[in-house]
Amino acid sequence: MAKSKKEKEIDDKAVKYVVRVYEPSKGRKAKDVRIAKLGYDVESKGRKIEVKGTEKNMPNPVGHHITLLPKQYKTMKRTPDYWIYRVYNVGGKGKEKVVPIPRNEILLHLTSYIVHKLVLKKEDWEKLEKKSEKLPQTT
DSSP: OOOOHHHHHHHHHHHHHIIIIIHHHTTOOEEEOGGGOOSSSEEETTEEEEEEEOSSOOOOSTTOOOOOOHHHHHHHHHOTTEEEEEEESTTOSSOOEEEEEEHHHHHHHOOOOOOOOOOOOHHHHHHHHHHHHHSOOOO
8 A cells, every 4th residue: 555645754754863863872873775675764783674653642552553564574574683663753853752673572562464455457447347237236
């Protein structure tokens, strides 16, 4: 599912915050590697970091979830130094909060949630519409 313009802006701000502010504050030099499509967003002193940003404050942790896309999940499974950084208050002008989650914690709390997506080309959709018109009507 494609991200909205707003979601892309939030992600961009969150990654920039991690690269320019958070990681340097911990004495680490970070690099934005999103363009390489590696299954994570940032490399920093051996860490492979998937950044998940939100404009919201830290939520009540009960029932809170973070979604990993298939490539992110596969990368996390084979990468010992994989981290998720949940960035709250993105764009909060100094009120951002980062919660780093190491791979061992990800694996400990990970549950499967499988989503199947039906993708039809325009011509396939039109064929299905025509077939449906020929089906008998039910009352």
